[in-house]
Amino acid sequence: MTSIAIRLFSATVTALALIFAAPASAQVSIDINQGNVQPLPIAIPDFLANGGDPQLARDIASVISADLKRSGLFAPIDQKAFIERISSFDAPPRFGDWRIINAQALVTGQVVRQGDGRVSTQFRLWDVFAGNQLEGQQFLTDKNWRRVAHLIADMIYERLTGEKGYFDTRVVYVSETGPKDKRVKRLAIMDQDGFNNRFITSGSELVLTPRFSPTSQEITYMSFGNADPRVYLLNIETGQREQVGNFPGMTFSPRFTPDGQRVAFSLEQGGNSSIYVMDLRSRATTKLTDSGAIDTSPSFSPDGSKVVFESDRGGNQQIYVMSGGGGGAQRISFGEGRYSTPVWSPRGDLIAFTKQSGGQFSIGVMRPDGSGERVLTSGFHNEGPTWAPNGRVLMFFRDQGGGPKIYSIDITGRNEQVIPTQGFASDPAWSPPLN
Numbered sequence: 078m079t080s081i082a083i084r085l086f087s088a089t090v091t092a093l094a095l096i097f098a099a100p101a102s103a104q105v106s107i108d109i110n111q112g113n114v115q116p117l118p119i120a121i122p123d124f125l126a127n128g129g130d131p132q133l134a135r136d137i138a139s140v141i142s143a144d145l146k147r148s149g150l151f152a153p154i155d156q157k158a159f160i161e162r163i164s165s166f167d168a169p170p171r172f173g174d175w176r177i178i179n180a181q182a183l184v185t186g187q188v189v190r191q192g193d194g195r196v197s198t199q200f201r202l203w204d205v206f207a208g209n210q211l212e213g214q215q216f217l218t219d220k221n222w223r224r225v226a227h228l229i230a231d232m233i234y235e236r237l238t239g240e241k242g243y244f245d246t247r248v249v250y251v252s253e254t255g256p257k258d259k260r261v262k263r264l265a266i267m268d269q270d271g272f273n274n275r276f277i278t279s280g281s282e283l284v285l286t287p288r289f290s291p292t293s294q295e296i297t298y299m300s301f302g303n304a305d306p307r308v309y310l311l312n313i314e315t316g317q318r319e320q321v322g323n324f325p326g327m328t329f330s331p332r333f334t335p336d337g338q339r340v341a342f343s344l345e346q347g348g349n350s351s352i353y354v355m356d357l358r359s360r361a362t363t364k365l366t367d368s369g370a371i372d373t374s375p376s377f378s379p380d381g382s383k384v385v386f387e388s389d390r391g392g393n394q395q396i397y398v399m400s401g402g403g404g405g406a407q408r409i410s411f412g413e414g415r416y417s418t419p420v421w422s423p424r425g426d427l428i429a430f431t432k433q434s435g436g437q438f439s440i441g442v443m444r445p446d447g448s449g450e451r452v453l454t455s456g457f458h459n460e461g462p463t464w465a466p467n468g469r470v471l472m473f474f475r476d477q478g479g480g481p482k483i484y485s486i487d488i489t490g491r492n493e494q495v496i497p498t499q500g501f502a503s504d505p506a507w508s509p510p511l512n
Contacts, residue, residue, distance in 0.1 A: 105181045105204045105211075106237055114489070116152035117237065118179050119145065120205075122163045123156070124186035129196070133222060134188040137198060140226035141184065143270065144244040145233065147485070148470070149492030154180055166199060175205045182211075182237060186229075195219045200229050202236060212236045223272060224511070231510075243465040244269060247508040248472065249287045249296055249313075250483060252276065253501035257480070260501075264298065266313065269465075269507070271497035277313060286330060289508045291423070292337035296506070297321065299329055308342055310357070322355060322362070330374045335381045341365075343373040352386055352403075365403030376421045376428075377401060378445070385409075385419040385428050385445070396430060398445060409447030418461055421445075424468030427488065431460050431473075440473045442488060453490035463507045472496065474503040 105117070121142045124134040145151035160174040166187040175183050186200035195217050202212040212232055216225045224245060231242030252265040264284050267274040278284055283301040290296065294313045299306050308321040308331045321331065324344055331342040338357055343350040352365045352375045366372040370390035377384050382401050387394050391408060394415040399406035410416040414434025421428055425445075432439040432452070438459040443450040458476040465471070469488055474481045480501035486493040496502075 105206065106239070114150060116150055117181055118154055119151050119182040119184065119233075120154045120159065120175055120178070120180035121145075121184045122159060124188050124198070124200070125163065125166055127166070127187050127189045129188045129190040133196070134186075137188060137222055137226045137229075138184075138186065140223055140270075141200075141230045141233070144227060144230035147270065147492075147494060148234065149487050149489075150234075150238065154178060166201075169208075170203060172203075172205050172208045180205050182233075184229075184233065191217070196222060196225075198222070198225050198229070202233055223268065227268070227270075240469070241467045241510070243467045243470060243507075243510070245511050246466060247273075247511070248463075248483075248496075249277070249289060249506050249508070250474075250498070250502045251284060251287065251504040252499065253480065253503060254280075264296075264311075265499070265502075267498065269496075274499050277311065277316070286504055288332045288506045290333045290337040291335055291509050292333075294508065294511075295337075297331040297333060297340050299331065308340065310340075321357075322360060332374075332376055334377050335379050341375040341377065341384070343375070352384070363403070365399070366406070368406075374418050376419055378421050379423055379425045383445070385421055387417045387419060396428070396443075396447075409443065409445070410450075411447065412450060420462055420464060422464050422468040423466055426468070429462035429464065429471055431462065440471065440486065442471075451490065453486050453488070454484075454493055461504050463505050465507050466509050472505040472507060474505060476503070 121138050124138045126134040142153040146153050158178045161171045163185050183203040183205050189197045191197055197217055199215045201210055204211050218225050227244040230244040234242035246269045247266055248269055249266045252263045253260045255261045261280040262283050263276050263280040264278040264287055265276050285299040287296050287298040296311050300309055306327050308328045309318050311318045321340055327345040328342050331340050333340055339354050341354045344353050349369055350371050350373055351367055352372050353362050355362045368390045370388050372386055372388045375384050375386045383398055384401055385398050388397050394417050395408055396410040396416045396419045397406040397408050414432050416430050416432050418431045419428050427442040429442050432441055437455045439452045439455040440459050440462050441452040459473055462471045462473045470485055472483055472485045474483050481503040483496040483502045483505050
């Protein structure tokens with residue numbers, strides 16, 4: 078584990094390879110590049126509690142199951158259908174019993190409380206039809222069992238899909254409380270499944286558009302105090318806050334560059350706004366656009382070579398792409414309506430956006446050249462897409478009139494789910510992996 082994770086969670090979490098039989102070639106896998114992926118049936122019995130806490134063992138297995146189900150790629154089987162009741166972590170399962178109920182993968186585990194008070198969690202992932210073990214790992218923690226469950230879910234996801242999981246991550250968002258005309262807006266942070274929620278600003282200032290650094294547990298956001306809007310950096314671990322800069326006009330839409338060393342933002346002057354980028358070490362600022370229009374919402378490609386942004390230079394809000402150093406821009410959105418809040422996928426293959434047309438607000442994706450536009454979800458006031466670090470899932474917020482809530486949806490548009498939050502929630506931003 079990284080030192081960041083240890084400090085952040087006040088827990089020592091280490092992964093130790095168990096000495097198991099070497100896994101054979103897997104027959105069970107998920108091809109997530111197919112257009113219509115059928116969820117893989119997976120069996121996740123309650124973990125064993127060998128001298129430990131049975132409820133904790135059940136809770137860990139439950140979080141793993143919930144993570145995998147929420148991805149839309151896995152279909153955990155109802156435990157009532159299980160024929161074999163796992164009674165020993167060390168004994169191989171009776172694969173025939175699991176084949177009968179069509180389980181293609183099986184997860185077994187045990188939780189043991191150590192003499193020093195720490196909890197040891199071990200798990201094994203089995204290919205039911207091949208009768209082979211695919212993965213085995215042990216984790217030690219003194220406190221944060223939910224994070225252990227997320228790490229296990231990530232390992233299962235990666236082993237069966239070939240791509241990194243996204244469960245050991247967090248989301249920062251704007252928490253909204255109070256009457257509609259007197260909303261108190263505070264920054265809050267939670268695990269990606271909505272648990273472990275805590276506030277990270279007091280609510281004394283209006284806050285907007287938090288964005289995570291892609292390389293650290295640091296965010297940038299806008300704050301409206303007594304003066305003009307300001308862009309700040311906030312270290313989530315230490316709580317230390319610093320102002321990015323002091324500019325003569327309004328600054329908004331801050332976002333980190335891929336290396337985490339610069340912040341791009343818009344600066345309004347004379348009724349127009351241009352896109353700038355600031356080096357966080359030298360505080361040197363470079364102007365990237367100068368169109369005489371409203372240019373805002375910059376988002377860099379993962380390699381930093383290009384920037385996508387929204388602009389009304391063509392008469393209404395559309396999406397443009399330019400070089401990472403600024404200069405000429407190419408329009409890439411040509412559908413009906415207005416396009417805004419473009420965000421480049423961490424994979425580099427797609428750009429997410431908000432589209433307003435015909436009284437509907439849609440969340441969609443398109444390729445960086447503007448081709449392949451697809452609407453994932455539509456409704457009343459959908460806005461603010463943010464990518465999971467593996468580029469397979471988006472979060473956004475929707476306000477149907479009563480107050481905003483956060484939702485997630487995968488890039489197929491088939492798996493939309495509400496994310497539980499304490500009160501109303503808007504402007505989500507996904508963290509990089511914690512480990």
